[in-house]
Amino acid sequence: MKCDFIESPNKVSRTEKITAIIIHYTATLSLQSTLSWFLNPGAKVSAHYVISRDGRVVQMVKDSDVAWHAGKSFFNGRTGVNQFSIGIELSATATSGFTEDQMSSLEQLLLELIRKYEIPITSIVGHQDIAPGRKVDPGSLFDWFRIRKFLTEKNKCADLS
Numbered sequence: 240m241k242c243d244f245i246e247s248p249n250k251v252s253r254t255e256k257i258t259a260i261i262i263h264y265t266a267t268l269s270l271q272s273t274l275s276w277f278l279n280p281g282a283k284v285s286a287h288y289v290i291s292r293d294g295r296v297v298q299m300v301k302d303s304d305v306a307w308h309a310g311k312s313f314f315n316g317r318t319g320v321n322q323f324s325i326g327i328e329l330s331a332t333a334t335s336g337f338t339e340d341q342m343s344s345l346e347q348l349l350l351e352l353i354r355k356y357e358i359p360i361t362s363i364v365g366h367q368d369i370a371p372g373r374k375v376d377p378g379s380l381f382d383w384f385r386i387r388k389f390l391t392e393k394n395k396c397a398d399l400s
């Protein structure tokens with residue numbers, strides 16, 4: 240898929256296998272303000288991908304590096320979720336919802352990532368799921384059903400099932 244690469248300094252080398260994908264919202268509708276924030280070394284935050292309101296995908300950290308998106312977190316019996324996950328940020332707020340262009344770019348990106356790294360659909364979760372009580376994104380307006388249905392249907396073999 241079409242994707243721009245604007246590398247953030249906020250990262251370290253990855254030493255663990257990628258086994259999860261974490262979905263976030265940025266709490267701003269402006270792609271530019273998120274890019275600026277993730278390019279600021281003082282922010283100490285980043286994500287692998289940011290998807291704008293018009294569906295543009297910007298990669299800011301290589302998959303082979305650890306991005307700083309999860310913070311204090313817990314998933315599948317393990318802490319430090321950044322070490323074994325890919326972080327995807329959607330330009331949205333708690334009340335804005337998500338655009339069609341954005342959701343369809345997210346679907347394509349997730350499909351490529353789960354195929355490439357053999358990540359189970361059940362290991363695509365929200366920031367709120369790995370840091371409950373501390374984080375609320377991507378919130379109740381995020382359509383998990385749509386995403387899981389799309390990935391389940393697309394990720395089947397037509398001839399081998």
Ligand SMILES: [Zn+2]
Nearest residue numbers: 263264366376
């Ligand atoms: Zn988040």
